[in-house]
Amino acid sequence: MYNAGKTFAIKEACRLCKKDGPTPLISLGSLLGSGESDSPYETSRLLKMHFEIAAKECEKTENCVCFVFIDECDALLSNDAVAGMLASLLDESSGNPGGWERLIVVAATNRLDAVSPFLRRPGRFDQEICVSPPNVQERVTILEALITSTVGITPSRDVLEEVSRACVGYVPADLSALVRRVFAIALEEELHDLTADLLTADLFMQAMLEVGASQLRGTALNNTGTTWNDIAGNSLAKVSSIFVLNLTENIHIFLNCFPFNKDGTSSSN
Amino acid sequence: MAPRRGHLANGCCRLLAPIHDVDSQEFRTEWNLPSFGPVFVVSRECGALLCQMTEPVTYSSIKQTNPTTNIEVGFLCYHRVVKVVPWNGQEKRFGTSVDLPDFLRTLTQKDRYELHPLSTEDVQHRIGMTETCRSHNHATVSSIPSVEDAVEFISAPFCSKHVPLLAVTLRWKAPSSDNYLASSDLDMACIKRQMAGLSIAFRDQAITSELELSSAGMDICFHVEQVVGRKTSDEDFLYIVLPSTRITFLPPEIPNIDEPLRNRNVSQSTAERDATSHATRVLIETAMCLRGASGSLISKAFLLSGPPGVGW
Numbered sequence: 001m002y003n004a005g006k007t008f009a010i011k012e013a014c015r016l017c018k019k020d021g022p023t024p025l026i027s028l029g030s031l032l033g034s035g036e037s038d039s040p041y042e043t044s045r046l047l048k049m050h051f052e053i054a055a056k057e058c059e060k061t062e063n064c065v066c067f068v069f070i071d072e073c074d075a076l077l078s079n080d081a082v083a084g085m086l087a088s089l090l091d092e093s094s095g096n097p098g099g100w101e102r103l104i105v106v107a108a109t110n111r112l113d114a115v116s117p118f119l120r121r122p123g124r125f126d127q128e129i130c131v132s133p134p135n136v137q138e139r140v141t142i143l144e145a146l147i148t149s150t151v152g153i154t155p156s157r158d159v160l161e162e163v164s165r166a167c168v169g170y171v172p173a174d175l176s177a178l179v180r181r182v183f184a185i186a187l188e189e190e191l192h193d194l195t196a197d198l199l200t201a202d203l204f205m206q207a208m209l210e211v212g213a214s215q216l217r218g219t220a221l222n223n224t225g226t227t228w229n230d231i232a233g234n235s236l237a238k239v240s241s242i243f244v245l246n247l248t249e250n251i252h253i254f255l256n257c258f259p260f261n262k263d264g265t266s267s268s269n
Numbered sequence: 270m271a272p273r274r275g276h277l278a279n280g281c282c283r284l285l286a287p288i289h290d291v292d293s294q295e296f297r298t299e300w301n302l303p304s305f306g307p308v309f310v311v312s313r314e315c316g317a318l319l320c321q322m323t324e325p326v327t328y329s330s331i332k333q334t335n336p337t338t339n340i341e342v343g344f345l346c347y348h349r350v351v352k353v354v355p356w357n358g359q360e361k362r363f364g365t366s367v368d369l370p371d372f373l374r375t376l377t378q379k380d381r382y383e384l385h386p387l388s389t390e391d392v393q394h395r396i397g398m399t400e401t402c403r404s405h406n407h408a409t410v411s412s413i414p415s416v417e418d419a420v421e422f423i424s425a426p427f428c429s430k431h432v433p434l435l436a437v438t439l440r441w442k443a444p445s446s447d448n449y450l451a452s453s454d455l456d457m458a459c460i461k462r463q464m465a466g467l468s469i470a471f472r473d474q475a476i477t478s479e480l481e482l483s484s485a486g487m488d489i490c491f492h493v494e495q496v497v498g499r500k501t502s503d504e505d506f507l508y509i510v511l512p513s514t515r516i517t518f519l520p521p522e523i524p525n526i527d528e529p530l531r532n533r534n535v536s537q538s539t540a541e542r543d544a545t546s547h548a549t550r551v552l553i554e555t556a557m558c559l560r561g562a563s564g565s566l567i568s569k570a571f572l573l574s575g576p577p578g579v580g581w
């Protein structure tokens with residue numbers, strides 16, 4: 001597993017901090033889907049209850065720091081009542097002495113715009129940390145680890161670097177899908193005895209045509225062959241537009257056939 | 270009890286004007302200052318100012334009452350001159366020759382300050398503490414009992430091996446943890462201010478420095494656990510603490526920690542730190558700070574964002 005994800009970060013931090021003292025982790029990401037709460041107000045009440053439990057735990061246990069983790073917080077905070085309750089709890093944790101002082105609240109989301117602005121001001125969520133996709137060197141490492149762990153061979157470094165440079169925006173999940181697709185293509189081409197020499201950059205590029213970067217899907221162009229019949233509007237206006245466009249195109253073709261000099265004289269005899 | 274430097278800086282003093290304007294007559298008139306004599310500006314970010322300034326001279330001013338002379342407002346306390354000697358050397362870094370940054374030159378030059386006769390004992394103590402923090406031989410310099418004339422002290426000898434320190438982790442070595450718990454955030458902030466300009470020896474991944482600082486009449490001894498600097502080769506280096514250096518305090522060692530964990534060496538923890546992501550490191554450092562100090566000044570709420578699938 002590539003250890004740079006949001007959820008992994010909090011779990012890893014919790015694991016490492018346990019060496020220095022008690023570090024309980026209270027996960028609140030499943031408050032909405034657990035069936036415990038039927039209404040936003042009930043969710044708010046549960047949220048407050050969990051914070052109070054964490055604060056009491058910190059207060060009664062010496063040297064205890066508690067992580068309160070809200071995974072996929074955009075789902076929980078889409079309701080204004082819950083968001084308001086969280087804001088008041090964050091205010092309370094920063095101003096209250098005792099156990100509240102040792103609460104670390106971590107929220108994770110893929111949709112930053114869905115989090116209310118009043119939660120993102122300093123004093124509430126003080127620090128926003130962007131967990132970025134891997135860079136070129138990290139992609140080389142991930143690809144190498146994926147291929148080696150799957151088929152036990154290590155492709156050449158040049159191939160990996162070339163592929164990694166082309167995989168802009170690929171997250172580790174995309175790279176995993178890419179490697180799986182490469183192996184599928186290799187099987188389709190009956191490359192049963194797969195060696196490092198057969199894992200060429202062309203094979204990866206072929207797979208990249210089908211497996212793209214998941215975060216760039218929204219911005220990728222989709223050429224479906226749109227025709228004039230797919231475009232709404234007055235038919236007369238459409239015919240006029242088609243005529244003008246064709247005329248313009250024909251004029252260009254005509255002018256290209258008879259190129260003129262700058263002074264307006266024809267260069268052809 | 271010795272005065273707290275932080276109390277002086279936080280409560281009684283403020284930055285009166287930009288450094289370049291302090292010496293002008295208009296400024297003295299505007300702030301009702303005496304026409305002659307040195308002026309003294311105290312700022313909480315004194316170290317940062319020293320690093321940012323380009324002019325070699327700084328002036329400071331403090332506002333306080335002197336009961337012995339019946340002067341309601343005695344402004345003049347000390348005059349500080351930082352001499353800057355141009356240095357034309359070059360330092361090898363990453364195979365290229367670069368000039369040493371100006372701020373490093375400033376911090377490694379001779380300092381000289383003069384006390385005004387009206388300065389009170391509080392200020393003298395403060396000067397003493399300032400000198401303590403500027404000592405680079407890792408030994409405690411006792412406070413100056415009475416200073417009448419000019420006092421000159423010399424910072425660390427200029428050394429091309431001085432490397433700016435990015436981060437340093439200090440572990441409290443007080444004999445009892447009560448001493449540590451009694452310290453306030455203000456003390457911590459003051460200690461951080463005092464550390465600007467300190468040199469720390471670093472040799473073969475093993476720390477050899479133990480810092481002794483003085484704050485609020487309490488001697489504190491730290492053991493430097495980790496340093497993060499731009500190391501350019503395998504040679505021994507003398508790191509220098511800048512105001513921009515991230516300083517993390519750790520509580521005293523706790524007896525109930527497992528013995529193997531307590532005995533882990535610096536290289537292990539360094540490797541562990543390198544293997545973790547930025548988000549993990551921030552969370553771990555926050556937890557460390559919360560265990561050691563009050564959490565009122567520490568960011569405790571984090572919002573992690575980013576595309577899905579990164580942590581596959």
